[in-house]
Amino acid sequence: MxxxxxxxxxxxxxxxxxxxxxxxxxxxxxxxxxxxxxxxxxxxxxxxxxxxxxxxxxxxxxxxxxxxxxxxxxxxxxxxxxxxxxxxxxxxxTPERLRGVVADVLQRGGSYGQGNVGAGQKVLVEFVSANPTGPMHVGHGRGAVTGDVLARILECAGYAVQREYYLNDAGVQVQVLGRSVMLRYRQLFGDAVEVAEGCYPGDYVVDIARALKEKDQDKWLEVARAEPDEYPREMLEFAMQQVLTWIKADLARLNIRFDHWFSEFSLHSEGRIEHALEVLSQKGCLYEGVLEPPKGKKSEAWASRPQLLFKATDFGDEVDRALRKSDGSYTYFAADVAYHLNKAERGFERLVNIWGADHGGYVRRVQAALGALTGKQNLLDVVLIQMVNLTRGGEPVKMSKRAGTFVTLEEVVEATSSDAVRFWFLSRGSGAQLDFDLDLAVAKNNDNPVYYVQYAHARICSIWDKAQHEGVALQAQGWSGVDLSPLGEGAEWDLIRKLDLFPDVVEGAAVHQEPHRIPYYLLDLAAAFHTFYNSHRIMDVDAGTRDARLVLILAVKQVIANGLELLGVQQPRSM
Missing domain, CATH: 3.30.1360.70 (Arginyl tRNA synthetase N-terminal domain)
Known part of the structure; x- marks a missing residue:
């Protein structure tokens, strides 16, 4: 309306x-x-x-x-x-136009809520991008769900969306994985070596080493003993593929897919970093210089060496940023610059990144680099994800033995369900820390938000099943001939107005990149339905009122289903 x-x-x-x-x-x-x-x-x-x-x-x-x-x-x-x-x-x-909302919902069915605010704009949503160095934890999971649902919402709002996972397969963390696996590999052959400080402690590293031994026997043993801090790239690729298999399995449990898997290593091997620096150089955005010590760091403890710097301050950043160190190696930022230039060169008109909140200080420098490279402002939006605190009965959940330092996403999904994890991870805005109670997430009561919404859907299905059992001639497909004029009480108007709100909620969630607006809305709609159900008879009234109310709740069921579909949550017919 x-x-x-x-x-x-x-x-x-x-x-x-x-x-x-x-x-x-x-x-x-x-x-x-x-x-x-x-x-x-x-x-x-x-x-x-x-x-x-x-x-x-x-x-x-x-x-x-x-x-x-x-x-x-x-x-x-x-x-x-x-x-x-x-x-x-x-x-x-007018009352007639309000009642027309019910007909509009049912005529459009699964497409109700879809819009065209995006006008076909090409958007790349990059999310998860967890290092291939260990199992996914709940923080990764929250980012995964946020990115997936935001992509669904953007598509619903008329954007042309692609989903991408940036595989950090060339940084310091994968080097640590290589050393960790090598040590465990040697232990499997009886070498009395300790896991060095800074290496990954989880049992999953032993699993990788055991798989490596089974595959290659003692092929790498001589190298491992001769150069304890070195490892062949082939061995590292095997280790990362083992981890990536686990990551993909975790994503599959949550029904999350990607269109592209982009390798950081390819930025180095295909000369894309050099290309990005050449573009910046041609635009006069680079110079050789020395950076001042960071705030709070004493100047005598700061090694002042000439580096290749990007004029980030010309594009809104606080300080200029190093791209190439004095020893000739590239900074991590250089790879990020090259990656985001590649995104723009692939023709995407809008970039959305889902990052952990600990990357908040990194946003402005990447936006500055993109502005310098493309001449476009506001090309990149970043959604920052805060931590998840896991509890069970109000008590913090202990860390996982398999991961060594954290609870894995796999363990959380197995302890609850994909539906619970997806809904709960969006039960607060991404910028707020989230308390996730594992017991409450599986509770079958109104305190569990996903149960509360799904139960509204199932209850409506049950009412319709009862109507059919009692011989009501009305069919879900034959609602169009029903007179809706009996609808006119306050609770009925409340339901209709909430149904009318759904397209606006979807559009707002897309424009402001706030996927949590969908579960918030669904909870409000479910509450309005439960209130209506508890205060109004549906079956034991005159036939005209009965049929009008059956059609009204059918529209409510449709919108709940559409909202849950956006969240990637099932719409049960019974519970």
Whole structure:
């Protein structure tokens, strides 16, 4: 309905523009259609008169009246308008148009909520990107779910979305994995070597070493003994593939897929870092220089050596950034610069990264580099993910023996379910820390949010099954002939207005990159349904009211199903 209100107001504006009341060069920015929280203020409120009053040289309330008078008659959408406060125009929608929301939901079915705010814009969502050095933990899982659901929402809002996993297979962490596996490999042959400080302690490293021994026997033993801190790339590739197999299995448990797996190592092997630096050089964005010590670091403890620096401060960053060290090796930032240039060169018009909150200080420098490379501002958006605190009955969950230092994502999914993990990980905004109680996540009561929403869906299915069993002739496919005029009580209007809100929620979640808006909405819709169910009879009423209410809750079921589908959560028919 919001679009209908916008179209009506646009008609009124154009009428006043033609009459010269509103100047032809009027700036229309800042006009908003909102849904008042107070029902006495109508279904929608718009601030057009306050935005344009000064430009029209009129008092806001006087201009508001002119706009109301210019609304087309016989439009069947608005029953009345009221001018409120300093000049808001409040719209009250006709009962017929409100009931039409139910028909709209059922006509569109699974496509209800889809929009075109994205207009086909090509978007690359990069998420998870966990180092291939060990099992995924719950923090990775929250990022995985956030990225996957955001990608689904963006697609629903009309964006052309691709999903990508950046494989960090060339950094310091994979070197640590190589050394860790080599030590465990030697231990399997009886060498009395200790796991060095800084190596990965988890049992999974032993699993990799055991698989390596089974595959290659003692092929690497001589090398491992001769050069304890070295390892062949072939051996490291094997270790990373073992870990990657686990990562892909974890993602499959959560029904998460990727279109691309991009290797950091390829940036080095294919000369993409040199290419990115050449582009920056041609744009005059590089120089040889010495960086000042970071804040809080004493100058005598800071090695001041000439490095190749990027003029990041020219593009909004706090300090210039090193790309190539004095020894000729590239910084990690150099690889990131090359990677993001590659994204832009592949034709993506918008980039979205899902990063852990500990990377927050890294955002501005990457955005600065992209701005320098492409000449485009605001090309990259970054969603930061805060920590997950696991509890069971209010007590912190101890770390995993297999991982050594953390609880694995696999363990959490097995202790709960994919549905629980996906819903719970979005039960708070990504910028807030999340407490995930493993016991509550499997509880079959209203305190468990995923159960609460799924139960609303299952309850509606049960009501319809009962109706069929009792001989009600109405079929889910034959709702279009049902008279909806019996709908008119407060709880029914509340449900209908919430159904109408769903497309706006999806659009807002896409535009603001806030996927948690979907579970928040579903909880509100489920609460409205449960309230309606507990206070209204559906079956034991006259046939006209019964059929109208059956169609209404069928629409509620459809929207719950559409929302759960966006979350990648099942829509059970029974519970």
């Amino acid at each position: 919001r679009q209908s209100i916008e179209e009506l107001m646009e008609h009124a504006q154009n009428t006043l523009l033609a009459e010269g009341v509103i100047p032809a060069d009027a700036k229309l920015g800042g006009i908003k259609v909102e849904r008042p929280k107070d029902k006495s203020h109508g279904d929608f409120s718009i601030n057009t008169a306050m935005v344009l009053a000064k430009q029209a040289r009129m008092k806001p309330r006087d201009l508001a009246q002119r706009l109301v008078d210019a609304l087309p008659s016989g439009q069947g959408v608005v029953s009345r308008c009221e001018i409120a406060g300093p000049g808001f125009i409040n719209f009250f929608v």
